Amino acid sequence: MPQPTAGFGPQRTRRFQIGGPWPGTPPLTYGWRMGSDIPFGFGNLGGDMPDPNDPRVQQMMQQLQQMMSQSMSSGPVNWQLAKQLAESELEAENVVGPADQAQVTEAVRLADLWLDSAVNWPSGVTATDAWTRKQWIARTENSWKQLAEPLAAQMGEAMQTLVPEEMAGMLGPMADLMKGVGSALFGAQMGQALAKLAGEVLSSTEVGIPLGKTGVAALLPGNIKAYAEGLELPVEEVRLFVALREAAAHRLFTHAPWLHAHLLGALEAYAREIRIDEAAIEEAMSDMDPMDPEAAATLDLSEVFKPEDTEQQKAALARLATTLALITGWINVVVTEAVGERLPTMDRLMESARRRRATGGPAEQTFEALVGLQIDPAKVRAATRLWQLLAEARGVEGREAVWAHPDLMPSAADLEHPEGFATVSEALEDLDLSMFDQLAVNDPKDEGDEPEDK
Structure with a gap:
């Protein structure tokens, strides 16, 4: 299956091929424009109408029926299809x-040893692993389900509201078929996304959240080697730099147990507000001749979802x-402090990491595509500067104490004035913050999130 025609993320062009991954089936490729405000980037699904008598189309429909039968019971995202498409796009390694x-x-062992001098917490790593790209896809699947399924499920439910209640019972199996179509489309999107990320990601935490098992620090040697060659730096030093960031992330998520749920809660809060713009649908359909296939093919589905x-x-x-x-800012600070003068290429490695984020690294690609x-x-x-100032004002222990509970964390306004947050935080130095540790464990919900229905 060919690579996508553009990068992973909104406002790009995707091409979806049906038939390529299955032996003996010629590929049929259709394009769609990715909408800028739609999770998973679904926009215009139009194109030239295929000839139903074309043998290739008939073969495609047989494969589509097989795919739909899998999607009926696969949930909001067809993960079997996603993995199949992702693995088919990856080069052999x-x-x-x-x-x-x-x-x-x-x-990782050396990275943890160096971090002991810069972080007030013990190691969060309980095991290490080295992954291929395909292993990264397989071993992070559960985390991707947590990240993507709330969005896909809400989009599917929103689409169901287009069917009047009096007609819902009459549709019968057709309603399930439409769910299968949505599940397959989301699976295709995720497959393309995972393939691109698998070719770039260096560790299990680089997307901004641990994707593997708790405490397992995992690196991708093949990608690290390619990254080092691109930087023209020794692979040993690049590997150690990636291991430092991986080990630091595991310490943070281990000792701030509320953090993982906080990030997922923000995604779920976004998903709960996905709505269908019925007025936009009525306007789009008002001038369209339902008997004209060309008019139906050019219907822009990006207007279905609320534009803002x-x-x-x-x-x-x-x-x-x-x-x-x-x-990211905290990891920047502790890794820099841990290395000190021991890694000759540290400045170049930090600069490469900054450029990687600025041009769309794995974390940027992930959250741009999802929401x-x-x-x-x-x-x-600004966050990097804030953690530096906070350590200067309160020491390492005082800096880490801020992670005890989400209510203590800096806000977006604090990032605009990091000096002010560090100054105010000095007044908290004498407070007993131990009570927040238990609160963070017992109540990991995001501030402002609605409670789940019982």
Whole structure:
């Protein structure tokens, strides 16, 4: 299956091919324009109408029926299709051998040793692993389900509101078929996204959240080697740099147990507000001749979803952007402090990491595609500065105490004035913050999120 015609994310062009991954089936490729405000980027699904008598079309329909039968019971995203498409797009690569495993284990061990001097928490790593790209896809599937399914499910439910209640019972199996179509389309989108990310990601936490099992620090040796070659730097130093960031992320998420739920809660809060714009549908359909296939093919489905985020969605995105910036900024600070003068290429590695984020690294690609969030590099720089100032004002222990509970965390406004947050935080130094540790464990919900229905 060919690579997508553009990068993963909104406002790009995708091409979806049916038939390529299955032996003996010629590929049929149709394009769609990705909408800028729609999760998963679904926009115009139009194109030239295929000839139903074309043998290729008949073969495609047989494969589509098989795909639909799988989608009926696959939930909001057809993950079997997603994995199949993702793996079909990946180039062949060597398996991870004992030497790779040993190198990753040693790099993480050394990284953890260096971090002990910069972080007030013990290691969060309980095991290490080295993954191929296909292993990354397989071993992060559960996390992708947590990230993507709330959005896909809400979009599917929103589409169901287009069917009048008096007609819903008459549709019968057709309603299930439409759910299967949506599940397959979401699966196709995720497959393309996962394939592109698998070719770039360096570790299990690089997207901004741990994707593998808790405490398992995992690196992708093949991608790290390619990354090092692109930078013209020794692969050993690049591997150690990636291991430092991976080990730091595991410490943070282990000792701030509310953080994972906080990020997922922001995505779920965004998903709850996905709505169908019925007025836009009526306007689009009013001048369309239902008997004219060309008119139906050019219907722009990007207008189906409300073109602007609600206030609740804007708040969820702001919370998500701030938290991701704070995570990256904290990792920047502790890794820099841990390395000191021990890594000769540290400045070049940090600069390459900044450029990677600014041009759309794995974290930026992930959240832009899921909810259209563009992470501002200026926020990351401000968050890095904030953690530096906070350590100067309160020490390492005082800096880490802020992660005890979401109510203590800097806000988006604090990132605009990091000096002010550090100054105010000095007044908290004498407070007993231990009570927040238990609160964070017992009540990991995001502030502002609605309670789940019982």
